[in-house]
Amino acid sequence: MTAVVLCRLVFAGLLLFFVPLVAFAVDPVPLPVINFGIESSSDPDRVSVTLQILLMLTILTLAPAILMLMTSFVRIIIVLGFLRQALGTMQQPPNQIIVGMALFLTFYIMTPTFTEVNRVALQPYLANEITTQQALENASKPMSEFMLKHTREKDLALFVHFSGAERPRNKSEVDFFTIVPAFVISELKTAFEMGFMIFIPFLIIDMVVASTLMSMGMMMLPPAMISLPFKLILFVLVDGWNLVMSSIVRSFVER
Structure with missing residues (x-):
């Protein structure tokens, strides 16, 4: 009797499971379809809007590289990484905290530059007072001034030489795409110098602890x-944290 009841329950469960599937197969739910294509248009405004959308998508794609290579983000993230390694805390603070702190500190340092870009490029462009090309040129000037301020002449001369262009008479004549790589390697050198200074006190502590443990015969105990x-x-x-953050900000503000 128990076996018969069990079989009925199993059969009822199978019906409850398969009947909705059969009904769904008979009467499927319509799904939306999105089509992409290239069509001809005689309306100049429509073509202009399409090109602006493509340009905005391109800028959004390059936004991470622009943020990392043309702002103070490179120096900040490297210095914070050296600090965590010097402390020997492995994953504390976590990567999310380090990157978030570097981003907010970058926005804090770059606020005057971003404000100038907004004033001379973004707002006139949104008001249809200048063209896209003029907006890009106006936006590149404040960014170039910031990068040139923190770029070593030796690094700048290196990429000017590689570009094959004539030697500029002043920094304002340097091409924008020549400034960016020179700025990056200058930031890398500065960040490594700051990282070296951060390592020194912690390295002394490691040496003292290692020497003490060795003198006590505890060679199997990890000094770290x-x-x-x-x-x-x-x-x-x-x-x-106050000392490190103040040193980073001062390295950009007081130069």
């Missing part, structure tokens, strides 16, 4: 495990 609390307490006592 013992030195980590000392490095953390030193960093907290000297208000390390």
Whole structure:
């Protein structure tokens, strides 16, 4: 009797499962279809709007590279990465915190430059006072001024030489696409110099702890495990985050 009841329950369950599937197959739910294509148009305004949309999509695609290579983001993220490695805290702070902190600090430092770009390029363009080409030229000038301010002449001369162009009489004559790589390698050098200075006090603590453990005969005990609390307490006592952030901001503001 129990086997018969069990078989009926199984059969009822199969019906409940398959009947909706059969009904769905008989009367399928209509799905929306999106078509992409290229059509001819005699309306200049429609062609202009289409080109503007393509240009905006291109700019959005290149936005991460623009943010990383033409702003203070490179120096900040590298210095914070060196700081975490010098502390020996592995994944603390997490990558999300490091990147988020670098982004907000980048916006803080770049606010005057972005404000100028908005004033001379974005707002006139939105008001249809200038063309797209003029907007790009106006936007490149404040960015070029910022990058030239933090680019070493040696790095700039290197890429001017590689470009094969005539030697510019002043920095304002340097091509925008020559400034960007020179600015990047200058930022990398500056970030590594700051990272070296950050490493020195923590390296001294590691050496002292390693020497102490060796003199006590505790050679099997990892020095990093013992030195980590000392490095953390030193960093907290000297208000390390304030010192690091102030050094980063001053390296851009007071130059």
